[in-house]
Amino acid sequence: SQQGEEDPQALSIQEGENATMNCSYKTSINNLQWYRQNSGRGLVHLILIRSNEREKHSGRLRVTLDTSKKSSSLLITASRAADTASYFCGTGGFKTIFGAGTRLFVKA
Amino acid sequence: GAGVSQSPSNKVTEKGKDVELRCDPISGHTALYWYRQRLGQGLEFLIYFQGNSAPDKSGLPSDRFSAERTGESVSTLTIQRTQQEDSAVYLCASSLALAGGETQYFGPGTRLLVL
Numbered sequence: 693s694q695q696g697e698e699d700p701q702a703l704s705i706q707e708g709e710n711a712t713m714n715c716s717y718k719t720s721i722n723n724l725q726w727y728r729q730n731s732g733r734g735l736v737h738l739i740l741i742r743s744n745e746r747e748k749h750s751g752r753l754r755v756t757l758d759t760s761k762k763s764s765s766l767l768i769t770a771s772r773a774a775d776t777a778s779y780f781c782g783t784g785g786f787k788t789i790f791g792a793g794t795r796l797f798v799k800a
Numbered sequence: 801g802a803g804v805s806q807s808p809s810n811k812v813t814e815k816g817k818d819v820e821l822r823c824d825p826i827s828g829h830t831a832l833y834w835y836r837q838r839l840g841q842g843l844e845f846l847i848y849f850q851g852n853s854a855p856d857k858s859g860l861p862s863d864r865f866s867a868e869r870t871g872e873s874v875s876t877l878t879i880q881r882t883q884q885e886d887s888a889v890y891l892c893a894s895s896l897a898l899a900g901g902e903t904q905y906f907g908p909g910t911r912l913l914v915l
Contacts, residue, residue: 725903734804734891734906735843780842788833788904792842 697791698781704797711768713794715781716761724757726766729778729793738766738779773800802826804907806892812913813882821877821910825894832875833904834867835891843891849875882914 698715705711717724723742727735741748741757741764748755754767768775776798782788805824813819825832834846845859849869860866864882869875879886889911893904 727906733889734908735893735904737903737905740903782904789845790835790843 698779698794700794701792702795702797704799705771707771707773707798707800709771711771711775711796711798713766713779713796715764715766715791717764717781717783717789718762719783721759721783723783724755724764725782725788726753726755726764727780727782727790729780735780768796771796771798773798804892804894804905806890806907806910808910809908810911810913812915814915815884816881818878818880819882819912821879821890821892821912823875823877823892823894823907825873825875825892826905827873829894829896829905830872831895831897831902832869833893833895834875834877835893836861836888837891837909838888846877879912882912884914887912887914 698713703711721743723740725740726738728738729735739750739753739755741755743759746757752769757764764781778793778795780790780793782790804826807822811819830851832849835843836846837843847854847857847859847867851872852869864880867877889909891906891909893906895902895904
């Protein structure tokens with residue numbers, strides 16, 4: 693089974709709204725990473741949060757990590773149509789395991 | 801090169817034929833990974849290389865799948881006697897090192913269609 697599980701599976705919002713995606717994992721981690729994928733092609737790394745960090749920001753992205761609940765969230769603020777993509781979380785280590793992703797659709 | 805490259809971009813083959821997928825990692829990246837992604841699904845880990853060595857091949861779906869890496873650079877994923885179920889996008893990624901979950905840089909993928 694997948695180490696990382698994202699929810700919701702799909703999310704549709706209006707441009708300007710915030711989008712929140714969640715990720716749960718099963719085993720202990722060194723870090724957790726969020727990636728974005730457009731059109732079923734390669735993933736682009738967005739942000740990495742280490743296990744001793746609780747929150748991290750990068751531009752319009754905010755990531756939180758709760759190691760006690762084995763969960764993370766990705767918040768995209770003031771969303772744009774160009775943010776439409778699939779978002780994946782991956783747990784670090786020798787095999788970075790990805791969940792099925794959240795498909796975000798931002799309507800203009 | 802500037803990023804990870806993969807070839808071919810698209811491959812259509814007939815059931816039963818063998819295919820070779822190629823990955824050129826970022827220069828200097830010692831770790832290389834192969835994933836499979838079926839339509840609308842998440843990434844399925846196949847194999848990783850640390851240098852030219854593949855310590856864990858347990859992710860390969862069957863013995864029809866094999867991979868090698870030479871010169872700590874190019875890697876080839878070979879699928880023998882392809883089946884329709886092998887149709888997917890095959891993604892390659894590389895990272896500077898393996899330990900600690902280094903950021904992976906992905907190639908654009910090879911879209912394989914087995915007829």
